Amino acid sequence: MDAIEAIEKRRARRNFEERDVPKETVEELIRIASLAPSPYNSQPWHFIAVRDRLLVDEIQAAIRRQAARIWKMRPFLKLVLPSLRGERIREIIEKAPRxxxxxxxxxLLVCADDSWPNAEASCAYAVQNILIAATALGLGGTHIGGVSLINRDRRLISRLNVPNGFRVVDSLVLGFPRDTPATPPRKAVSEILSWR
Ligand SMILES: Cc1cc2nc3c(=O)[nH]c(=O)nc-3n(C[C@H](O)[C@H](O)[C@H](O)COP(=O)(O)O)c2cc1C
Incomplete structure (x- = not known):
């Protein structure tokens, strides 16, 4: 499969077969992630592969708990905004509680080394490499939003062994997909491209 075909075939996959993704395949995906560009070749990323379903449940509970705490603070949201730097407020309020x-x-948890400029963007490029390579290998997955909220749970962060100075910025579910969703419509090129 060439690059363009893999990009076209990549879809957000949410239903998976029971079988595990082999450790070597996960390592290969991370190697391909590490080929992404980053400022000064800083490679400001770290990945945590979680196979323990109970731990995943704990992460889900932590996202919901933190979102609920922020929801309670919504009359004061403007005051707490600085501490929510980098988090998508709309996503937190509308989606994260569920x-x-x-x-x-x-x-897969994706962590960024914030001591580098644009570390989160570099992580996003690495994650896109993973999703495209996964497609080429017959795997699939999707982002799970709101995960940056778990940075507020220091106990969980230390259980997950998030390296010092890193912050959880993204996450993915990955596996062998069961179905092939249709491509959600895209904006026309004429709408998203302008020339000057
Ligand atoms: C930052 C980000 C967060 C996302 N969060 C979720 C999520 O929490 N749950 C989910 O099922 N899909 C999530 N998605 C997947 C999008 O819903 C999906 O990419 C979009 O609908 C377009 O579909 P496609 O990826 O198949 O082209 C997320 C995607 C991005 C980029």
Whole structure:
């Protein structure tokens, strides 16, 4: 499969077969992630592969708990905004209280080293490499939003062994997909491209 075909075939996959993703395949996906560009070749990323479903449930509960705490503070939201830097406020308020981590053989946490500029963006490029390579290998997955809320749970962060100076910025479920969803419609190129 060439790159363009893999990009076109990649879809958000949410239903998976029971079988595990082999450790070597996970390592290969992370190697391909590490080929992504980053400022000064800083490679400001770290990945935590979680196979323990109970731990995934704990992460889901932590996202919901933190979202509920923020929801309670909504009259004062403007005051707490600085401490929510980098988190998507709308996602937190509307979605995170019900956030569901789809049942998958693998849950991948993506952590950024904030001592580098644009570390979160670099992580996003690495994650896209993973999703495209996964497609080429017959795997699939999707992002799970709101996960940055778990940074507020120091106990969980230390259980997950998030390296010092890193912050959880994204997460993915991954596995062998059961179905092939249709491509959600995209904006026309004429709408998203302008020339000057
Ligand atoms: C930052 C981000 C967060 C997302 N969060 C979720 C999520 O929490 N749950 C989910 O099922 N899909 C999530 N998605 C997947 C999108 O819903 C999906 O990419 C979009 O609907 C377009 O579909 P496609 O990826 O199949 O082209 C997320 C995607 C991104 C980029």
């Amino acid at each position: 956030q569901t981590i789809h049942r998958a053989p693998l849950f």
